Amino acid sequence: MKSKVTLTVNGKERSAEVEPRTLLAELLRDHLGLTGTHVGCDTTQCGCCVVHVDGKAVKSCTMLAVQAAGKQVTTIEGLAKPDGTLHPMQEAFREHHGLQCGFCTPGMVMMAVDIARRRPGADEKTVREELEGNLCRCTGYQGIVEAILSVVNPGAVKDHHHA
Amino acid sequence: MGQFGIGQPLRRLEDPRLLVGGGRYADDARIEGQFWGVFLRSPHAHADILAMDLAAARAAPGVKAIFTAADLDAAGMPDMACEVELKSLAGEAMARPQRPILARGKTRFVGECVALVVADTQAHARDAAELIAVDYAPRPAVAGAQAALRPDAPRVWDELTSNLPVHWENGPVGPVDAAMAGAAHRVRLRIVNDRLVPAPMEPKGALAAWDKAASKLTLWAPTQGGRRIQATIAKRFLGLEQEQVRVISQDVGGGFGMRGQTYPEYVALGFAARALDGAVKWRADRTETFVSDYHGRDQVNEAEMGLDAQGRIVALKIHTVLNLGAYMAENGPRLPMEGGGRIIPCCYHAPHFYFSVKPVFTNTVSTDTYRGAGRPEANFLMERLMDKAAAACGLPRDEIRRRNFIAQFPYKTPLGYSIDSGDFAAGLDQALRMADWAQFETRRAEAKRRGKLRGIGVAAFIEAAGGRAPVEDMRLQAAPDGSVTIFSGSHSHGQGHATVFAQLAHEFLGVAPERVTLVQGDTDVTPKGSIGTFGSRSSMMGGGGLKAAAEKIVAKGKRIAAALMQSEAEQVSFAQGVFRAGASEVSFAAVAAAAHDPAKLPEGMAPGLDESHLFQREAENFPNGCHVCEVEIDPETGTTEILRYVAVDDCGIVLNPLIVHGQVHGGVAQGVGQATIEKVVYDEEAQLVSASFMDYGMPRASGVPYIEAGFNAVPCKTNPLGVKGAGEAGACGAPPAYVGAVADALRDFGADHIDMPLTPEKVWRAIHGKG
Numbered sequence: 001m002k003s004k005v006t007l008t009v010n011g012k013e014r015s016a017e018v019e020p021r022t023l024l025a026e027l028l029r030d031h032l033g034l035t036g037t038h039v040g041c042d043t044t045q046c047g048c049c050v051v052h053v054d055g056k057a058v059k060s061c062t063m064l065a066v067q068a069a070g071k072q073v074t075t076i077e078g079l080a081k082p083d084g085t086l087h088p089m090q091e092a093f094r095e096h097h098g099l100q101c102g103f104c105t106p107g108m109v110m111m112a113v114d115i116a117r118r119r120p121g122a123d124e125k126t127v128r129e130e131l132e133g134n135l136c137r138c139t140g141y142q143g144i145v146e147a148i149l150s151v152v153n154p155g156a157v158k159d160h161h162h163a
Numbered sequence: 164m165g166q167f168g169i170g171q172p173l174r175r176l177e178d179p180r181l182l183v184g185g186g187r188y189a190d191d192a193r194i195e196g197q198f199w200g201v202f203l204r205s206p207h208a209h210a211d212i213l214a215m216d217l218a219a220a221r222a223a224p225g226v227k228a229i230f231t232a233a234d235l236d237a238a239g240m241p242d243m244a245c246e247v248e249l250k251s252l253a254g255e256a257m258a259r260p261q262r263p264i265l266a267r268g269k270t271r272f273v274g275e276c277v278a279l280v281v282a283d284t285q286a287h288a289r290d291a292a293e294l295i296a297v298d299y300a301p302r303p304a305v306a307g308a309q310a311a312l313r314p315d316a317p318r319v320w321d322e323l324t325s326n327l328p329v330h331w332e333n334g335p336v337g338p339v340d341a342a343m344a345g346a347a348h349r350v351r352l353r354i355v356n357d358r359l360v361p362a363p364m365e366p367k368g369a370l371a372a373w374d375k376a377a378s379k380l381t382l383w384a385p386t387q388g389g390r391r392i393q394a395t396i397a398k399r400f401l402g403l404e405q406e407q408v409r410v411i412s413q414d415v416g417g418g419f420g421m422r423g424q425t426y427p428e429y430v431a432l433g434f435a436a437r438a439l440d441g442a443v444k445w446r447a448d449r450t451e452t453f454v455s456d457y458h459g460r461d462q463v464n465e466a467e468m469g470l471d472a473q474g475r476i477v478a479l480k481i482h483t484v485l486n487l488g489a490y491m492a493e494n495g496p497r498l499p500m501e502g503g504g505r506i507i508p509c510c511y512h513a514p515h516f517y518f519s520v521k522p523v524f525t526n527t528v529s530t531d532t533y534r535g536a537g538r539p540e541a542n543f544l545m546e547r548l549m550d551k552a553a554a555a556c557g558l559p560r561d562e563i564r565r566r567n568f569i570a571q572f573p574y575k576t577p578l579g580y581s582i583d584s585g586d587f588a589a590g591l592d593q594a595l596r597m598a599d600w601a602q603f604e605t606r607r608a609e610a611k612r613r614g615k616l617r618g619i620g621v622a623a624f625i626e627a628a629g630g631r632a633p634v635e636d637m638r639l640q641a642a643p644d645g646s647v648t649i650f651s652g653s654h655s656h657g658q659g660h661a662t663v664f665a666q667l668a669h670e671f672l673g674v675a676p677e678r679v680t681l682v683q684g685d686t687d688v689t690p691k692g693s694i695g696t697f698g699s700r701s702s703m704m705g706g707g708g709l710k711a712a713a714e715k716i717v718a719k720g721k722r723i724a725a726a727l728m729q730s731e732a733e734q735v736s737f738a739q740g741v742f743r744a745g746a747s748e749v750s751f752a753a754v755a756a757a758a759h760d761p762a763k764l765p766e767g768m769a770p771g772l773d774e775s776h777l778f779q780r781e782a783e784n785f786p787n788g789c790h791v792c793e794v795e796i797d798p799e800t801g802t803t804e805i806l807r808y809v810a811v812d813d814c815g816i817v818l819n820p821l822i823v824h825g826q827v828h829g830g831v832a833q834g835v836g837q838a839t840i841e842k843v844v845y846d847e848e849a850q851l852v853s854a855s856f857m858d859y860g861m862p863r864a865s866g867v868p869y870i871e872a873g874f875n876a877v878p879c880k881t882n883p884l885g886v887k888g889a890g891e892a893g894a895c896g897a898p899p900a901y902v903g904a905v906a907d908a909l910r911d912f913g914a915d916h917i918d919m920p921l922t923p924e925k926v927w928r929a930i931h932g933k934g
């Protein structure tokens with residue numbers, strides 16, 4: 001009972017034969033070879049799988065592939081410019097040491113871009129609350145929060161430790 | 164040196180790749196035509212397996228094979244062994260029952276592998292696994308270590324007379340009791356240090372592929388280096404030469420100590436791949452990761468400390484009960500005495516010291532190394548005791564610590580380890596200053612006016628790093644264009660080796676960091692004498708090896724440069740990437756090019772600029788520090804907010820402050836997680852209740868404070884770079900700093916200790932006398 005889904009991924013039209021139960025995350029990773037989107041859990045808790053669907057952050061482990069038919073999907077592979085210039089949020093993560101092992105990073109960055117879109121000027125507390133659905137076991141969140149603040153509210157960055 | 168060398172906050176070189184989805188984790192590997200493996204796991208904590216009917220599963224669509232213990236036994240596969248040797252005072256050796264790869268006749272914890280089903284798709288393998296009919300006869304089970312010590316407790320091993328494989332003591336208790344009897348003050352404490360899951364964000368999974376023509380197994384798996392796993396799988400389990408197994412772990416989504424081990428799943432997958440002459444992929448979900456990754460901590464400590472009238476320790480007794488789980492993991496039983504034991508009694512001098520450890524079998528997942536591995540437990544116990552002793556002696560908490568700090572180095576610990584350096588009092592002073600400890604009572608009073616309870620906690624701690632395997636191999640190779648490749652068996656799973664090792668190469672060879680490439684996580688190309696990364700060892704071991712290999716490169720480079728400059732090697736100097744002799748100079752790149760050009764090489768010299776060094780450490784190093792935490796509690800709800808967190812660390816010479824602070828932040832977050840919400844829960848039947856992120860309290864961004872981090876760097880005296888490990892310190896400092904702060908806030912309510920995690924309910928009960 002496979003069916004064909006066609007959607008736009010990172011600006012290109014892609015299609016694949018999938019089962020009704022195939023998740024968007026599986027479509028991206030297993031069918032389209034876009035392994036930058038990660039899967040860290042099976043209970044919609046970790047956010048490693050966040051992508052943008054029609055410009056909004058979505059946990060791709062919680063959406064069926066068929067639900068994404070006809071939609072615009074952006075994954076971490078599609079965030080930088082085609083010439084390789086990093087997105088300002090990717091730059092910010094590097095500048096503020098917002099990643100260590102890198103496993104939560106694609107989902108974190110996609111979520112961070114969404115936070116920046118919705119909450120310009122957010123303070124530290126707000127940024128931390130907005131990250132409720134994204135787990136990171138390595139960074140203690142500090143570099144991530146600082147990176148996001150540097151984009152949405154540069155005056156709130158503390159970074160006392162490595163000027 | 165300069166902009167990019169030792170001590171500079173160079174931004175990470177691995178980040179651009181990881182930030183665009185270019186990481187290569189275990190589950191990203193796939194092979195055309197691969198099969199899928201699914202493990203059938205025991206639903207019972209303790210049961211006899213009376214029979215297994217595989218017929219229906221074998222006939223299910225897509226199934227290639229089903230493996231059980233019978234297949235492994237028929238092939239002569241040995242069981243998993245724990246190599247730790249411990250003896251009781253009377254000289255009896257610890258019993259070490261071995262773990263079968265797949266359960267043989269009996270299961271001993273929920274989640275134990277019973278069978279491996281291999282099919283063409285994961286869905287088919289799952290469906291078939293459900294068709295396996297296992298006839299279990301459940302037995303009574305026990306989850307808690309103290310319960311398992313009772314004479315009538317269910318026995319995990321029929322072969323043993325109890326669940327206690329050894330009672331280890333450091334010496335007779337008599338002299339310590341005598342000293343204790345003469346103490347002016349005595350304090351006692353019982354502490355439960357809960358079981359935790361390491362929970363790196365990358366779930367477990369692997370791909371095992373057998374290449375018949377080459378007679379070689381390739382295993383993609385999330386490891387902390389792969390070399391040890393390679394040796395064990397090849398030699399012990401598959402009867403192969405070490406080189407016939409290749410382990411690949413290019414990027415790994417966090418390690419925290421639980422990924423250095425050879426897990427039974429990897430062995431079973433390798434066996435299946437060879438048996439089927441193909442590739443078998445396995446992808447665990449999070450729940451499966453919870454029941455198959457080794458857990459951490461799970462100790463109960465009872466301690467008594469005696470002090471003289473001035474508040475100086477005269478005697479200390481510690482009784483530790485350690486929950487091993489059903490099977491002894493590779494490091495399991497040694498964690499209190501060799502993990503924590505390397506530093507105990509932590510920052511303090513205790514003239515009389517008694518230490519008893521009882522490792523206990525239970526029907527639970529095995530415990531093994533998790534960030535700190537015995538040191539967080541030891542430091543937590545000592546810091547809680549010091550707070551209690553301060554109250555008993557009528558001394559401020561900072562003062563009693565100052566009076567007992569080890570201050571003469573090298574210092575020989577009661578268990579025989581030698582601490583080379585440190586300045587604990589300076590670290591304490593710095594942390595108190597940064598946290599404005601002196602003005603705290605003003606803040607407490609202000610909070611009180613608002614109806615809030617404010618408290619402050621201080622925790623000094625010491626760590627041990629770079630232990631166990633005393634060698635590490637590093638290889639540096641310069642290309643003709645002067646770029647450098649580092650082949651490292653040390654393994655970064657987040658620690659930033661690509662950056663730090665490039666900084667060191669820059670420091671010693673003058674090459675720009677962007678022109679340095681790190682190759683790691685592939686046993687086919689990484690150096691043979693490597694062990695991997697664990698126990699915060701890579702700065703000292705990998706860094707030490709790198710420095711020595713670079714020195715060999717410079718020595719050879721000087722001879723080549725001498726030939727180029729018509730000089731003598733002894734006349735040639737090298738600094739900042741330039742060889743000089745008199746008025747002549749030649750760049751490192753020119754020498755690297757000449758090294759590959761036989762026409763330019765001195766007579767008889769082998770071409771290339773490629774050097775290795777097997778670094779042998781002189782001693783472990785002892786990172787330490789002092790953390791201060793300030794909290795405010797709402798007495799109506801018991802909720803606690805961290806208002807300030809200060810971390811002062813002595814990691815010796817800091818190679819990259821950005822990265823070291825990142826390690827501290829991550830460690831503190833895990834420590835705060837333990838102190839506030841993390842806890843593995845087993846029910847009465849030893850069922851794992853907290854087996855998903857819905858049930859297990861993972862710290863989230865809103866539950867972790869902003870951390871103000873500072874350094875109190877005292878260079879290590881026993882390694883060439885002067886470094887001390889940085890990976891595990893945060894997890895040592897945070898639990899006692901946080902619990903000390905809450906206890907301080909609750910001082911008027913008679914609660915001098917609450918066991919972690921300090922949930923709002925526990926705090927509320929302490930305030931309202933409903934404990």
Ligand code: FES
Nearest residue numbers: 040046047049061
């Ligand atoms: S994979 Fe965890 S939330 Fe999607």
Ligand code: FES
Nearest residue numbers: 100101104136138
């Ligand atoms: S960087 Fe490792 S989980 Fe976030």
